Amino acid sequence: MKKEIRTVSETxxxxxxxxxxPDGACRSFLSRAGNDTLGAFITLTPEEAYxxxxxxxxxxxxxxxxxxxxxPVAVKDNICVAGVRCTCASRMLGNYVPAYSxxxxxxxxxxxxxxVGKTNLDEFAMGSSGETSFFGGVRNPYDRSRVAGGxxxxxxxxxxxxxxAASLGSxxxxxxxxxxxxxxxVALKPTYxxxxxxxxxxxxxxxxxxxxMTLTVEDTELIYRVISGADPxxxxxxxxxxxxxxxxxxxxxxxxxxxxxxxxxxGALRDAAGMLEASGAHVTGIDxxxxxxxxxxxxxxxxxxxxxxxxxxxxGIRYGFSAGTPSRTRGEGFGEGVKDxxxxxxxxxxxxxxxxxxxxxxxxxxxxxxxxxxxxxYDVILMPAARSAAHRPGDGAGPAEDGFSDISNLSGTPSLTxxxxxxxxxxxxxxxxxxxxxxxxxxxxxGRAIERARGAFPHPSGEVE
Amino acid sequence: xxxxxxxxxxxxHVELKTKSKAFCSCSAGYGGEPNSRCCPVCLGMPGTxxxxxxxxxxxxxxxxxxxxCTVAKRFHFDRKNYFYPDLPKGYQITQRDTPIGRDGAVxxxxxxxxxxxxxxxxxxxxDAGKLIHRPGDGVTLCDFxxCGVPLIEIVSRPDMRSAAEAAAYVAEIRRIMxxxxxxxxxxxxxxxxxxxxxxxxxxxxxxxGVRCEIKNINSLNFTAKAVEAEFRRxxxxxxxxxxxxxxxxxxxxxxxETERMRDKETAVDYRFIREADLPDVTLDDPFIExxxxxxxxxxxxxxxxxxxxxxxxxxxxxxxCFSREMADYFxxxxxxxxxxxxxxxxxxxxxxxxxGDRAPFPPEHLARAADLFTAGRLTxxxxxxxxxxxxxSGLDPDGAARENGLLTLSDxxxxxxxxxxxxxxxxxxxxxxxxxKSKAKAAIVGGVMRLSRGSADPRxxxxxxxxxxxxxxx
Numbered sequence: 001m002k003k004e005i006r007t008v009s010e011t012x013x014x015x016x017x018x019x020x021x022p023d024g025a026c027r028s029f030l031s032r033a034g035n036d037t038l039g040a041f042i043t044l045t046p047e048e049a050y051x052x053x054x055x056x057x058x059x060x061x062x063x064x065x066x067x068x069x070x071x072p073v074a075v076k077d078n079i080c081v082a083g084v085r086c087t088c089a090s091r092m093l094g095n096y097v098p099a100y101s102x103x104x105x106x107x108x109x110x111x112x113x114x115x116v117g118k119t120n121l122d123e124f125a126m127g128s129s130g131e132t133s134f135f136g137g138v139r140n141p142y143d144r145s146r147v148a149g150g151x152x153x154x155x156x157x158x159x160x161x162x163x164x165a166a167s168l169g170s171x172x173x174x175x176x177x178x179x180x181x182x183x184x185x186v187a188l189k190p191t192y193x194x195x196x197x198x199x200x201x202x203x204x205x206x207x208x209x210x211x212x213m214t215l216t217v218e219d220t221e222l223i224y225r226v227i228s229g230a231d232p233x234x235x236x237x238x239x240x241x242x243x244x245x246x247x248x249x250x251x252x253x254x255x256x257x258x259x260x261x262x263x264x265x266x267g268a269l270r271d272a273a274g275m276l277e278a279s280g281a282h283v284t285g286i287d288x289x290x291x292x293x294x295x296x297x298x299x300x301x302x303x304x305x306x307x308x309x310x311x312x313x314x315x316g317i318r319y320g321f322s323a324g325t326p327s328r329t330r331g332e333g334f335g336e337g338v339k340d341x342x343x344x345x346x347x348x349x350x351x352x353x354x355x356x357x358x359x360x361x362x363x364x365x366x367x368x369x370x371x372x373x374x375x376x377x378y379d380v381i382l383m384p385a386a387r388s389a390a391h392r393p394g395d396g397a398g399p400a401e402d403g404f405s406d407i408s409n410l411s412g413t414p415s416l417t418x419x420x421x422x423x424x425x426x427x428x429x430x431x432x433x434x435x436x437x438x439x440x441x442x443x444x445x446x447g448r449a450i451e452r453a454r455g456a457f458p459h460p461s462g463e464v465e
Numbered sequence: 466x467x468x469x470x471x472x473x474x475x476x477x478h479v480e481l482k483t484k485s486k487a488f489c490s491c492s493a494g495y496g497g498e499p500n501s502r503c504c505p506v507c508l509g510m511p512g513t514x515x516x517x518x519x520x521x522x523x524x525x526x527x528x529x530x531x532x533x534c535t536v537a538k539r540f541h542f543d544r545k546n547y548f549y550p551d552l553p554k555g556y557q558i559t560q561r562d563t564p565i566g567r568d569g570a571v572x573x574x575x576x577x578x579x580x581x582x583x584x585x586x587x588x589x590x591x592d593a594g595k596l597i598h599r600p601g602d603g604v605t606l607c608d609f610x611x612c613g614v615p616l617i618e619i620v621s622r623p624d625m626r627s628a629a630e631a632a633a634y635v636a637e638i639r640r641i642m643x644x645x646x647x648x649x650x651x652x653x654x655x656x657x658x659x660x661x662x663x664x665x666x667x668x669x670x671x672x673x674g675v676r677c678e679i680k681n682i683n684s685l686n687f688t689a690k691a692v693e694a695e696f697r698r699x700x701x702x703x704x705x706x707x708x709x710x711x712x713x714x715x716x717x718x719x720x721x722e723t724e725r726m727r728d729k730e731t732a733v734d735y736r737f738i739r740e741a742d743l744p745d746v747t748l749d750d751p752f753i754e755x756x757x758x759x760x761x762x763x764x765x766x767x768x769x770x771x772x773x774x775x776x777x778x779x780x781x782x783x784x785x786c787f788s789r790e791m792a793d794y795f796x797x798x799x800x801x802x803x804x805x806x807x808x809x810x811x812x813x814x815x816x817x818x819x820x821g822d823r824a825p826f827p828p829e830h831l832a833r834a835a836d837l838f839t840a841g842r843l844t845x846x847x848x849x850x851x852x853x854x855x856x857x858s859g860l861d862p863d864g865a866a867r868e869n870g871l872l873t874l875s876d877x878x879x880x881x882x883x884x885x886x887x888x889x890x891x892x893x894x895x896x897x898x899x900x901x902k903s904k905a906k907a908a909i910v911g912g913v914m915r916l917s918r919g920s921a922d923p924r925x926x927x928x929x930x931x932x933x934x935x936x937x938x939x
Binding site: 086088096306315346357 | 505508509510511512513514515516517544546548550553554555556607734736737738739741742743744
């Protein structure tokens with residue numbers, strides 16, 4: 001039986017070798033996406049995809065070199081694609097169709113990617129379980145009775161279930177890496193600024209980045225190479241550093257295996273450390289790094305404060321849902337989770353709030369210094385990507401679940417999630433890798449070493465690639 | 466109001482004269498079809514990001530240097546959060562923590578007394594849109610053309626002590642902003658607007674009372690009137706033993722009184738937060754040094770110098786010093802002529818009314834025309850005519866005067882001949898003079914002027930008329 005095309009690199013190779021046409025390659029992904037019962041998608045765009053495939057075919061005939069020729073990509077529904085509705089999984093933007101595309105999508109399209117659809121998320125990307133979408137929650141492809149994680153749950157589930165070769169998520173406090181860990185895929189939260197945020201419907205601008213989500217580290221690298229780089233439309237954007245790889249055998253890796261995580265997470269960390277050591281890396285255990293509860297508290301204060309300001313534009317006057325008056329529009333247009341954050345954020349910023357925002361910023365500065373110090377001593381910190389494997393709906397730990405991933409957003413450092421194993425319940429467990437700013441190349445090298453030692457990761461259906 | 470003085474501080478909003486808006490490439494021009502000058506960025510559509518206009522930074526830093534402020538070498542932006550339908554993002558991008566300018570001062574002069582008004586801060590921010598209340602059906606429409614136009618807010622210390630000082634301060638700021646091309650300062654188009662803070666203080670005390678803010682005053686005249694009205698109101702309250710309540714008020718142009726908008730209880734908490742969509746901006750030393758060079762001598766320094774060096778009247782200096790181009794032009798002309806007073810009067814009386822600050826001939830030509838006048842070669846009518854001819858023809862003053870016969874007739878023999886002609890044509894006046902009515906000489910002088918088409922030197926003509934009758938009597 002012919003091996004099914006699942007990954008970015010497989011798609012690119014098959015099309016390059018003439019083994020598949022762009023149209024044919026996207027057909028199988030689209031048919032799986034069309035049969036999606038996980039709630040991974042809010043909007044499917046088969047017409048866009050086929051139109052894209054035709055255009056890619058033409059461009060290839062014209063001799064264009066397309067690094068992502070015919071690669072089917074799913075885009076989180078808080079990232080704008082011109083002419084396609086962008087809901088943010090909220091009633092507020094249920095009918096919003098942007099007239100502009102995010103820079104990341106323009107770059108992907110120019111590189112030959114085609115759009116499969118817009119994926120489901122926690123409303124306005126606020127959440128870590130994937131359950132708070134106005135359009136219903138996302139189920140985990142490995143076990144439908146579990147959540148996919150959030151907020152980029154749809155993007156994670158879509159890739160894991162073979163509906164797209166790659167997806168884009170966004171990550172404000174672990175929103176791409178946590179669902180990647182729950183769904184057994186790879187996600188990179190890049191160094192802050194290396195990926196343009198233009199076209200990402202913002203919620204906490206100082207924290208969020210757009211993230212590649214794929215089955216393999218190699219694929220994440222391919223996508224990152226295309227979407228990264230300074231953009232005149234985003235003044236906070238910068239070019240990534242030239243890839244300065246490091247041989248795994250020369251790497252100095254810290255293993256931080258903190259308490260407060262489940263046994264299978266501790267086991268995955270131990271396994272990953274062993275894999276890295278077997279590849280020749282020098283692994284040292286460290287007892288302490290930062291307090292995840294502190295990071296989570298700072299994250300909640302800063303992200304809620306920024307959200308309360310950023311989301312104040314949704315008043316129903318110019319676009320989107322309207323219930324007559326701005327206060328009724330906001331009362332009916334936002335879900336409970338969003339309203340919780342907005343109220344929290346408004347309080348954090350008021351004078352009556354006891355300068356909570358100022359205090360949060362000084363804690364943030366302390367955590368930044370800590371992250372910089374530790375990432376300067378080690379090439380990579382190997383640490384939990386999540387507290388546990390995917391939980392059942394309603395069983396989430398709430399925002400504190402993100403405690404481990406928040407450090408990367410608060411300090412702008414890059415962080416990669418790599419799946420390591422399935423636990424006893426057949427659920428994926430991943431680990432997190434953290435490095436100094438602009439050292440994505442080191443993360444990729446360490447991630448590939450884990451993949452090589454681990455072998456192929458089982459697909460949700462039980463098959464092995 | 467006996468025994469009290471007003472204490473006044475003013476916040477002036479000045480729209481910067483940039484081509485495009487503060488954070489997008491839409492036109493920053495005034496007017497236009499409603500909502501024809503906006504884009505997803507200035508409308509704050511989801512996913513869009515602000516991109517800072519470098520010219521807005523340059524002009525606001527220039528304003529800071531021109532008002533003696535220290536320019537911030539590193540600054541960021543903050544968001545001021547409040548709801549209003551003309552504010553599409555729900556927040557205004559402004560500078561709370563790190564204003565681009567701090568601790569400056571300007572000098573004003575009221576009734577001959579000079580005074581320094583300190584400036585606390587200058588911050589760069591964006592303007593909001595406009596609401597249009599449609600009469601009849603009560604519908605309110607939004608026009609976002611102005612939304613995102615770059616503004617600076619200039620905050621003074623409470624250093625003014627009268628309505629006249631308040632108006633003089635606003636006028637001086639307006640002069641500086643126009644002089645350096647920072648803003649048009651068209652108050653009727655809203656490109657300069659004031660919020661005036663007024664409190665009262667007992668004479669001899671240094672503790673002002675509770676202040677009220679009067680929002681959105683859009684003329685110099687109303688600035689003075691609003692200060693007067695508010696001062697009167699607060700004096701009434703205090704002298705009747707009451708207390709002034711801190712509140713925001715507006716000036717009613719029809720009644721000439723101030724009235725309450727909102728009190729402290731309903732004051733807005735702006736929940737300021739760092740604008741993370743914009744990175745920190747750093748200005749390097751060469752950039753700031755260039756601005757200092759560009760500012761050079763301030764208008765106030767120049768006017769003082771003109772008064773001392775050329776004996777200019779204060780009001781003439783003030784008229785001339787409205788733009789940098791005019792000031793430079795005037796200085797070159799005044800330096801090149803024999804009597805700067807002649808250049809001054811031509812500049813104020815003819816050049817500025819005719820051409821603004823864009824005289825179509827070099828200042829040396831104006832100086833030469835003034836010299837011809839000073840030397841009596843041109844009459845005051847002729848020199849004005851000459852200026853217009855120079856502008857139209859591009860000729861130099863000597864050539865233009867000659868070709869158009871403007872030069873004064875000063876040859877005594879020729880004038881004497883004209884006197885004789887005039888006398889022959891007007892025997893009645895001649896006999897009047899001879900009968901002792903020496904006032905009738907004026908008719909003969911008038912006759913000479915007619916015959917010479919106004920070019921006869923009036924002094925020589927008068928002397929020759931006297932001489933004609935003196936000989937006559939011998």
